[in-house]
Amino acid sequence: MSVALALMTLAAMQGAVPVSSDAMKSESRLALAAYADCLVARKGEAVRTMLSKPYDDRVSKESRGLNDDACPFATATTVFDQRLVRKLDGLQLRSVLYQALILRDPARVQTVASIPAADAFPIGRNWPGSPAMNYLRYIAGGRCTIDRDPEHARRLVQSPIRSAAEDDALATLAPTLTKCGWRGDERLMVRGAVAEIYYRATDARGAGNA
Numbered sequence: 559m560s561v562a563l564a565l566m567t568l569a570a571m572q573g574a575v576p577v578s579s580d581a582m583k584s585e586s587r588l589a590l591a592a593y594a595d596c597l598v599a600r601k602g603e604a605v606r607t608m609l610s611k612p613y614d615d616r617v618s619k620e621s622r623g624l625n626d627d628a629c630p631f632a633t634a635t636t637v638f639d640q641r642l643v644r645k646l647d648g649l650q651l652r653s654v655l656y657q658a659l660i661l662r663d664p665a666r667v668q669t670v671a672s673i674p675a676a677d678a679f680p681i682g683r684n685w686p687g688s689p690a691m692n693y694l695r696y697i698a699g700g701r702c703t704i705d706r707d708p709e710h711a712r713r714l715v716q717s718p719i720r721s722a723a724e725d726d727a728l729a730t731l732a733p734t735l736t737k738c739g740w741r742g743d744e745r746l747m748v749r750g751a752v753a754e755i756y757y758r759a760t761d762a763r764g765a766g767n768a
Contacts, residue, residue, distance in 0.1 A: 589632050657719075667715060697751060697754070700750075
């Protein structure tokens with residue numbers, strides 16, 4: 559389930575908004591992007607330390623400790639229930655945090671000469687259906703997207719959330735996303751996967767660390 563769809567489903571369960579509302583789904587994405595940017599601003603070192611750990615079920619749960627009620631989950635026009643962001647799983651939170659890191663310095667993706675090898679994305683405890691297994695599929699989808707169309711993958715992660723540039727990049731990438739296994743609303747998660755790969759490729763501390 560994508561980040562936006564997860565938020566919309568949770569909101570609908572609480573009677574906040576209808577799942578079918580595209581406008582509110584877009585608002586939730588903007589609110590989540592602002593929330594993630596606030597977390598990076600307030601807890602930058604803790605965020606980077608968490609993101610550098612081999613991903614598994616323990617890190618997935620531990621990452622929720624980064625949540626901060628001082629960071630509002632809202633846009634200029636809509637205030638969402640703050641409890642909703644605490645319902646995101648570790649991979650969904652990881653996705654929006656890497657997006658926030660790239661959007662703070664979008665020019666860094668232009669310097670990527672090659673993407674890190676698969677073993678640069680370590681995992682911890684792993685079993686079929688585990689968070690670690692889901693993470694490996696997530697990264698594989700991001701690597702596939704970059705391999706097939708690096709130019710538009712760059713444009714996607716450099717574009718503001720809910721912008722014409724993002725729409726154009728997603729539209730151009732549509733055939734690639736299908737070939738790389740992204741389905742429906744999962745396509746919104748591709749931003750996070752591509753952002754993580756590019757961020758690790760350009761990190762001064764090495765491709766294996768956040």
